[in-house]
Amino acid sequence: MEKVKILVVEDQSIIAKDIQMRLNGMGYDVPVIAFSGEEAVKMTEEIQPDLVLMDIVIPLMDGIEVTREILKIDSGAKVLAQTAYASTKGKEILEAGALDVIEKPFDLKKLQDTIKKYLK
Numbered sequence: 001m002e003k004v005k006i007l008v009v010e011d012q013s014i015i016a017k018d019i020q021m022r023l024n025g026m027g028y029d030v031p032v033i034a035f036s037g038e039e040a041v042k043m044t045e046e047i048q049p050d051l052v053l054m055d056i057v058i059p060l061m062d063g064i065e066v067t068r069e070i071l072k073i074d075s076g077a078k079v080l081a082q083t084a085y086a087s088t089k090g091k092e093i094l095e096a097g098a099l100d101v102i103e104k105p106f107d108l109k110k111l112q113d114t115i116k117k118y119l120k
Contacts, residue, residue: 015104051077052078057085080100081101
């Protein structure tokens with residue numbers, strides 16, 4: 001059985017690398033990180049991830065717009081949003097098609113449980 005492939009979309013490199021390391025430690029495959037919305041769309045097409053862990057607040061294209069674009073791609077990728085900010089953006093990204101919103105900093109058990117919930 002192949003490992004679940006996750007694309008992390010996060011504009012802050014230290015946070016992105018930390019998330020990548022933690023997800024790899026949980027047994028997931030995180031082959032690349034997208035630091036912008038444009039990269040996220042391109043990488044979704046290229047690597048066909050099972051899940052995109054999408055930061056809502058990123059420069060240029062925000063996570064809401066990127067989520068819409070990713071869900072137009074016939075990749076089967078699901079989007080799980082992440083944010084450090086409690087705001088109406090959480091509701092907007094859910095309306096755009098994300099499955100859930102997880103608050104940063106992550107509780108690792110909650111993150112893993114949420115991923116498992118949507119990737120059954």
